[in-house]
Amino acid sequence: IQWYPGHMAKAQKQIKERLKLVDIILEIVDARVPESSINPMIQELGQNKPVLLILNKADMADAQKTQQWIETFKKRGITAIALDAQHKAKLPMIEKVAQEILADKLAKKRAKGIRNPVIRAMCVGVPNVGKSTILNRLMHKNIAVTGNRPGVTKNQQWLKASERFEVLDTPGVLWPKFDDPAVGNKLALTGAISDVVYHADDVVVFALDYFKQFYPNQLRKTYQATDADLEQSSPELIMILTKRLGFKEDYDRFCIKFINDARQGKLGRFTLDPVPAEAKGND
Template identity: 40%
Template structure:
């Protein structure tokens, strides 16, 4: 399975980030807690350069809480300010506001010395598609400022949004790599829904996900679907899940499209359990 992704609006988004970076004091880089490295776009590193940044590990309710702490330690050792967020349950929001004030403290003091008072802190939020930017913005602003959806590409253009704590936020569409040189990264992004399912073979994608889950979280698979995974291939496990869920066509054939959607949906919404696909070195 070879995943490629280069829609035209990704190039426009990159240009948008470069153009508007000078307008902001801090950048919020939103990543998926289940895949902290794979959901960090190296293009964003090149664009942001030395601009103050806070990495926000979103969807922390879907990843393993023990591994979340390991990732916080990992980023801290690299000198990167990092916050765990659960946008839906509003966990970590106050910590983000406090961290924002800390990283722009020196700049605010310089502004005060020049007689500039009460200027809003301007932040820009960036990240790959479907990492939860719109949900986070709506949580921060306490109103429905941004469109949300469980599909990548919902945000179409830039918009300024007023937040609590005298912060103005510039939202941007999600940005992925121009191409995927590492197919493992591409697969992890696809597992979590950062790439549209329509451009992929979801049956193979679900099978590849099962291969990982059998290794990383076999007990959670077994508990969710009431099956056994020991000494079984991913295809055998998929067949068992199909039988348990009634994903059967006429003549007792497996409905692989249906069972693939069940597996992907239940992984993405956390129904299978809190699972991290990446662990620090």
């Protein structure tokens, strides 16, 4: 997806309209970049509707950091859960936590005589975080209800995840934020920004700096990097590993492979957003 100002304004308006129809916003982020893939605009677009933050692709993230991030968000007043959308069994958790967040609202509806109030939700998130996967998995029964409610276009559909939980069939795609070059590198490495807008070598230098510090064993394991290699600067390390893989001096080829390996989980699990100090406890 290319983000032009006009396109962004239109997308924003559409998301805002559709968010009016829901009780809760499911903001999907990538657990490997829980802070960099979040979109602060959502509060404004959703007019302060409750948000459930879903740290998806948790199977690819550093498990300890995911827990620490969930704690961090909790301290910031945001309910977050970890998810691996590939594992269907974990999806009911979304409904359960949504019920908890909306407990007061649901209690009021019950008091008014609505016995089984339905929760309506919409998924939003930057590209490639797993929005469609979650929707597909949620509607495992394939029951869709057409939206014949006020303000809903005729072909707008609600996917019925359960008797009391409906999700709008199309997710809202948010633009990634680029206020910091490191954020751009992180989003490129995890696949949230498309291949045309970043330089592979910048992304890999950034990633190697980070992996040398936090995940050196994963570089040893995946590329047979030695201790001596890991002491080199990242641009030098790119040259060494390019040769080792038999790519001669085709450094671009190595960089592209590295990015693909990271995106596909071949580099092991990692989290690129450092957890703020206060959540780390004693470790």
